[in-house]
Amino acid sequence: MHKIKVEDKEFEVFLESDTLNKRIRLLGIQINVDYEEKCPLFIGVLNGSFLFMADLIKEINVPCEVAFMRVASYQGTSSSGAVKELIGLPENLENRDIIVVEDIVDTGLTLTHILKTIKEKNPASVKVASLLLKPSALKYEIDDLEYIGFEIPNEFVVGYGLDYNGLGRNLNDIYRATS
Numbered sequence: 001m002h003k004i005k006v007e008d009k010e011f012e013v014f015l016e017s018d019t020l021n022k023r024i025r026l027l028g029i030q031i032n033v034d035y036e037e038k039c040p041l042f043i044g045v046l047n048g049s050f051l052f053m054a055d056l057i058k059e060i061n062v063p064c065e066v067a068f069m070r071v072a073s074y075q076g077t078s079s080s081g082a083v084k085e086l087i088g089l090p091e092n093l094e095n096r097d098i099i100v101v102e103d104i105v106d107t108g109l110t111l112t113h114i115l116k117t118i119k120e121k122n123p124a125s126v127k128v129a130s131l132l133l134k135p136s137a138l139k140y141e142i143d144d145l146e147y148i149g150f151e152i153p154n155e156f157v158v159g160y161g162l163d164y165n166g167l168g169r170n171l172n173d174i175y176r177a178t179s
Contacts, residue, residue: 028059
């Protein structure tokens with residue numbers, strides 16, 4: 001099996017690019033059907049979602065708009081120890097159909113924060129498209145998680161936008177840690 005090394009960790013191929021592309025094509029078809037007669041606004045969560053977002057958008061043939069946002073974590077004084085700030089969230093989301101695009105949902109903490117902030121802006125609808133979901137790591141129930149590429153075990157993965165210490169986002173396949 002093809003193994004790679006990113007910094008000090010070894011990884012093996014987990015999901016090949018052909019498999020990713022086929023699944024993304026199917027998600028695109030589902031979204032096209034669900035949003036017929038609508039003009040959804042896709043909001044990609046940076047940095048991890050950029051490759052998934054680009055490939056997903058290529059499959060969308062209903063009118064749509066694209067925006068990106070970023071979540072910054074700060075060491076704060078709250079009990080959680082981190083204050084999250086949303087950077088670049090489009091101003092006017094009122095009566096818009098929003099699709100938040102994530103690379104991976106593990107605990108769901110960040111996504112829960114993003115969804116709460118978006119819903120305060122009175123959109124017509126909000127759904128989430130995530131390439132990967134780790135059901136066993138989920139600590140928050142996310143009813144808006146509509147489009148899921150793959151459910152994966154609670155393992156560390158890298159590639160196709162996902163990083164390890166900032167590295168590995170450029171890999172075409174998704175790899176899982178072996179060490």
